[in-house]
Amino acid sequence: GAVVSQHPSWVICKSGTSVKIECRSLDFQATTMFWYRQFPKQSLMLMATSNEGSKATYEQGVEKDKFLINHASLTLSTLTVTSAHPEDSSFYICSASAQMNTEAFFGQGTRLTVV
């Protein structure tokens, strides 16, 4: 299957700082990328959907000013957690698909710990 690379795999940051997570589709052009958040022993919670060249669509309850998503190219989307706080500590996962309703490929996830 296609490869989606997420970087970094883990990051520790101080409260109040911002953290950027990258999601790259390595061997296909991803018109749509998704960002999820997953708490321990829970399911994936969709945070936002981003389409290349347009603004991301955020799910209800997700602060768009806190979780900045940029999808500047067909192979790269970034999630920036701004002014991070300990409650933002979680496992963040991206996925990418060439089209909606086709197979979505997931990155390996990023473990964010805010101290």
Add this chain to the structure above:
Amino acid sequence: QQQVKQSPQSLIVQKGGISIINCAYENTAFDYFPWYQQFPGKGPALLIAIRPDVSEKKEGRFTISFNKSAKQFSLHIMDSQPGDSATYFCAASIIDDKIIFGKGTRLHILP
């Protein structure tokens, strides 16, 4: 109506046995039903998927059974192995819309 209900929450199966995970949905517009496998600290990986025009799909030891009238689908893992121990998520999606995940099933295969 957008929910996908998954059961059981956790499952313990003896090595060599059959693991069965069930999911149900309400939205009849869903037309793509994937199953994902997730190991601790890793992102989910697509295991097998089915569309509603097919009642069963088999890939190796993994089989999806789909019952359109009952709005249910299930994953069967034959000859379950310790390496199959992971969390499994069923999901559903419709054209031009997001994937909806079930809550997951933590599967443990006893050696």
